[in-house]
Amino acid sequence: MKLNGRIWIEESDKFIGIGRVELLELIKKTGSINKAAQTMNMSYKKAWGLVNSMNEQSSKPLVLTQTGGEKGGGATITDEAQRLIDAYKEIQERFKKFLSDETSKLHR
């Protein structure tokens, strides 16, 4: 037997979970919501929906988009987004430890 689980940060509603953190990191890496969506096998529409939802729920913007240019501009993440990514990952590490400690106890 093994304990498993998921955690997420809520604002009014579900706000940042593991999928959205991955999306933000890929936007940072690729400079593009489209490329990030492709890497995650996610539709362009869904990725934009998630970005809009995150930007609306957050008190400060998380993803900035630039329009114009040959391919419609790119996207960057803000310092606030980076802060959230870092916080989520630190918590996720402690959560993994919690799950592994509790799994050991289950076997005793």
Place this chain on the structure above:
Amino acid sequence: MKLNGRIWIEESDKFIGIGRVELLELIKKTGSINKAAQTMNMSYKKAWGLVNSMNEQSSKPLVLTQTGGEKGGGATITDEAQRLIDAYKEIQERFKKFLSDETSKLHR
């Protein structure tokens, strides 16, 4: 901001989570899978599916059903099921503390 999450015990697959624990407790309380399902606003069919799935995944049976009698007999849970319920609830308490501690850290 608030940290929230869900945990479950896995065997080969997802095995016991908060919904299944509630179902087992209601079977214990009402002596009937039907009554337990009704209390949870769950269909008879879904509750039986969950019970069968739990019994199949577990090395020891968790729910015993009796056939016969006017209303088709009742259901009881085994000591093994009670042990799992207790383990899940203890872990859930520690998980709540984890979530609340991490929520406090988010606000610092």
